[in-house]
Amino acid sequence: MSQEFVSVLKTKDLESGKMKSVSFGNDVVCVINLGGNFYAINNVCTHEGGPLDEGTLDGFEVECPWHGARFDIRTGEVKAPPAEQPVSTYQIKIQGDEILIRRQPKN
Numbered sequence: 001m002s003q004e005f006v007s008v009l010k011t012k013d014l015e016s017g018k019m020k021s022v023s024f025g026n027d028v029v030c031v032i033n034l035g036g037n038f039y040a041i042n043n044v045c046t047h048e049g050g051p052l053d054e055g056t057l058d059g060f061e062v063e064c065p066w067h068g069a070r071f072d073i074r075t076g077e078v079k080a081p082p083a084e085q086p087v088s089t090y091q092i093k094i095q096g097d098e099i100l101i102r103r104q105p106k107n
């Protein structure tokens with residue numbers, strides 16, 4: 001699997017405070033603009049698969065629209081149940097007006 005950064009979205013298409021889902025290989029990734037800083041986490045809630053981009057952004061936490069689990073957008077960590085497993089995070093790079101992401105390298 002390629003570890004290259006891939007352009008998924010333009011910065012102008014994602015306003016601050018907004019989230020948007022994009023396809024990235026076989027993954028659906030939620031890209032988030034929080035005050036001009038960009039984050040990317042897997043879009044599929046680890047509880048029962050709720051679409052996180054349709055949830056609510058509250059500071060550094062996103063709340064799943066289905067049953068209210070919360071995840072930290074910086075780390076993918078669970079902040080509130082019923083989810084128990086973290087969501088994956090992706091590395092972000094801004095190049096010109098493009099948002100690029102790639103998988104976190106495996107250690």
Ligand code: FES
Nearest residue numbers: 045047048050064
């Ligand atoms: S599917 Fe996200 S909290 Fe249940």
